Amino acid sequence: MKAKIYITLKKGILDPQGKAVAHALATLGFKSATNVRMGKYVELDINETARDKAEAAVKAMCEKLLANTVIEDYRFEVES
């Protein structure tokens, strides 16, 4: 199975990178873009056939290593 994991800074936490990108977009004339938030995308293969097992494993990976839950939220999709 394949897992697609999205890690983003929690709401309310200052994102200096997002701010800089938002500023650049505005400078380029994309006035409609606001609230840019940068994050990480992780893709991995997982050797499980049962979806619930795969999801449990990915959740554990996020909690333990992939995300720092003091500052980051995560969500993921598991597909076969």
Add this chain to the structure above:
Amino acid sequence: MKFGVVVFPGSNCDQDCIHVLSDVLDQQVTPVWHKETSLKGLDAVVLPGGFSYGDYLRTGAIARFSPVMEAVKAFAQKGGIVLGICNGFQILLEAGLLPGAMLRNRSLTFVCKDVYVRVENAATPFTGRCEVGQVLKIPVAHADGNYYTDEVMLSQLKASAQVVFRYCDQVGRLTEDANPNGSLDHIAGVLNAQGNVLGMMPHPERCAEEILGNDDGRRIFLSMLDALKTGKLSSDVGVAG
């Protein structure tokens, strides 16, 4: 006293720490490779600065799973003195030995310069040679030093005097300009609740000798020595570590 300086792949301030402890302060120092599982015989441990594991994923995120970190945890739990400098601080945060996390610097740039920090708590094993309100000049060199924690933890840190250093100007005022990275509440150094683990972003090992034009950082190491000698923190903690 016998100090251990942990060396991770990508540490680059380990030799500076070893130099200060052994050549300047005439102490015994052992480099501790990150694969070690014991800190036996050590009185205090330093986690130096650098770019452990290339800062991949997040600063300190991979290093915290190095085998030596289990030993560092056990050492800290028994009351052993642990100092984390810069990347060492980041690793202690990721390992959960200190509260909070690091965000990218507000400026998005790597900041490498002398800064001033105000001593907020002089009753720690790391600041005994300082006074509350004293201003120290110590250099920083980092891209991720923007300290963050939630409001609950912040009030807890303040209430129990765990904020040990704050970025300030030359005379000790907490101005915005004096905060090099955007750290919450100007926090430059944090102590654990137990009072034996300190993380700080500035590099005291880079300013511990008069020949370098600044020896403010020496106070941190001398304070550690005092604390070890007075035995407030038993030197036996390392034995079973």
